[in-house]
Amino acid sequence: MLCRVRLLKKGDILVILSVLLLEAVLAIVFFGSAFQGDRVVVELNNELLYDFSLLSNETLEIRGNIGKVTVAVENGRARFTEAECPDHICVKTGWISKTGQAAACVPNGVLIRISGSGGGDAPDVVLK
Amino acid sequence: MAVCGLLIAAAFALSWLEFILPISLPVPGFKLGLANTVTLFALYKLGAKPALAILIGRCALSALLFGGVTQLLFSLMGGLFAYAVMLFIKRFRCFSPYGVSIAGASAHNIGQTTAAVLLMGTPSLYSYLLFLLPAGIVTGFLTAYIYKLCERVTSR
Numbered sequence: 001m002l003c004r005v006r007l008l009k010k011g012d013i014l015v016i017l018s019v020l021l022l023e024a025v026l027a028i029v030f031f032g033s034a035f036q037g038d039r040v041v042v043e044l045n046n047e048l049l050y051d052f053s054l055l056s057n058e059t060l061e062i063r064g065n066i067g068k069v070t071v072a073v074e075n076g077r078a079r080f081t082e083a084e085c086p087d088h089i090c091v092k093t094g095w096i097s098k099t100g101q102a103a104a105c106v107p108n109g110v111l112i113r114i115s116g117s118g119g120g121d122a123p124d125v126v127l128k
Numbered sequence: 129m130a131v132c133g134l135l136i137a138a139a140f141a142l143s144w145l146e147f148i149l150p151i152s153l154p155v156p157g158f159k160l161g162l163a164n165t166v167t168l169f170a171l172y173k174l175g176a177k178p179a180l181a182i183l184i185g186r187c188a189l190s191a192l193l194f195g196g197v198t199q200l201l202f203s204l205m206g207g208l209f210a211y212a213v214m215l216f217i218k219r220f221r222c223f224s225p226y227g228v229s230i231a232g233a234s235a236h237n238i239g240q241t242t243a244a245v246l247l248m249g250t251p252s253l254y255s256y257l258l259f260l261l262p263a264g265i266v267t268g269f270l271t272a273y274i275y276k277l278c279e280r281v282t283s284r
Contacts, residue, residue, distance in 0.1 A: 007224075007226070008224060008226055008227070009222055009223060009224045009226075009227065010222045011217070011220060011221075011222035011223035011224070011227045012223060012224055012226045012227030012230070014222075014227070015217070015223070015227040015230050015231045015234075016227075016230060016265055019230065019234045019261055019262075019264070019265055020262075020265075022234075022257075022261060023257075023258065023261045023262060026254065026255070026257055026258055026261075027258060030254075030255045030258060043248070043249070046248070046249045066196070086194070086195055086196075086199065093256075100252050100255070101252060101255060102248075102250055102252035102253055102255065104244060104248045104253055106198065106202075106244050106247060106248065107196070107198050107199075109247075109248075111248045111249075111250060111253075113250055113252055
């Protein structure tokens with residue numbers, strides 16, 4: 001198929017390594033400080049809509065910019081379950097539960113974000 | 129000029145093809161980026177300005193038919209940033225089309241994610257790059273490979 005042994009040049013390897021390095025940095029940033037979250041924050045066009053405990057069981061229907069989105073919160077995690085948007089990237093993201101994680105339906109302007117105390121204390125927080 | 133028009137049509141057709149064929153991983157926001165083979169081709173065979181024109185033409189056409197203003201904005205932010213990076217990298221001899229393409233794919237992902245971060249007001253969305261960047265390396269490589277095949281065919 002490819003008749004050449006040396007397919008990639010030095011610069012190409014550099015590019016790949018740089019991207020992998022960036023990936024490693026991001027992984028450390030996001031996984032290194034991620035614990036089970038306490039609360040889920042829902043914003044519409046950068047304005048706060050909801051902020052409640054991640055341990056609740058709720059289904060939220062939100063009127064976004066171009067359609068309706070449905071957010072489910074249950075047992076410590078949250079996700080978009082339905083959305084009226086072209087690509088459904090939000091729904092495909094699936095469940096999020098760690099502090100710092102977020103999912104967004106950009107065309108509708110809806111963002112869900114996990115927040116929590118996280119940090120050096122015990123990762124699992126029991127809410128009253 | 130006519131070649132440009134043809135290539136815009138080709139790039140648009142590839143975008144349309146990707147749109148109707150559900151070839152995607154369960155990774156949110158994953159795209160094969162087939163239309164970028166045309167961008168690469170234009171960049172190497174026609175030059176910087178035609179390549180830019182074709183890119184903008186393709187984004188505009190796609191947004192007109194498939195998406196809205198938001199789509200166009202995201203397409204352009206990712207596309208123009210990728211274009212700038214590719215143009216810059218291409219100058220140095222130590223990079224082959226593979227490097228240029230992978231750099232372009234990565235820049236595209238970073239550009240689009242940044243657009244989302246700015247729009248939604250939270251850097252947490254950068255976490256999407258965790259699966260987009262590795263995918264970009266693969267698709268960038270694939271795009272360059274397809275370009276190389278075309279190059280071989282058209283230089284006869």
